[in-house]
Amino acid sequence: MHVEENNESGNLDLNISRRSRRAQLCRKKKGHFGRNITVVCGVLFAVLVMYAVLLHNAVCIVKTEMAQAVDTVASSGLSAQLASVAAQGSGIHGDAIESAITQLQGHGATARAQTDGFVWHIATVFPVVGDDFAAV
Numbered sequence: 001m002h003v004e005e006n007n008e009s010g011n012l013d014l015n016i017s018r019r020s021r022r023a024q025l026c027r028k029k030k031g032h033f034g035r036n037i038t039v040v041c042g043v044l045f046a047v048l049v050m051y052a053v054l055l056h057n058a059v060c061i062v063k064t065e066m067a068q069a070v071d072t073v074a075s076s077g078l079s080a081q082l083a084s085v086a087a088q089g090s091g092i093h094g095d096a097i098e099s100a101i102t103q104l105q106g107h108g109a110t111a112r113a114q115t116d117g118f119v120w121h122i123a124t125v126f127p128v129v130g131d132d133f134a135a136v
Helices: 018-076 078-088 095-115 118-123 130-135
Strands: 003-005 012-014
Touching: 018 078, 018 095, 018 118, 078 095, 118 130
Parallel strands: none
Antiparallel strands: 003 012
């Protein structure tokens, strides 16, 4: 605090000078500024972590669905029948084949739903890996 003496009246006026008031305001602003930066960085980090979790979940679902589709093709004998159709020119028949095709459509639809979301579209703009996400 700055004490000024008033020579005319002989009384002491207890006034805070302008300079010390300005210094107090600057100290308060600096404290808020650092805290605000910390809060903004914390919020951005939390959003980034949430996005990474959502993207990881989408990638895992797509990978699982495509692995199940490959297992469906392998277990149904669809690839062998497709090879014989290509060699003989005959059509594919059978309930097992129709069931396998229905399962493949289900796996493909689930994977497609994951890659059509906003999380996947945001990932396509990332440098380096964005082209990989866009290809899927």
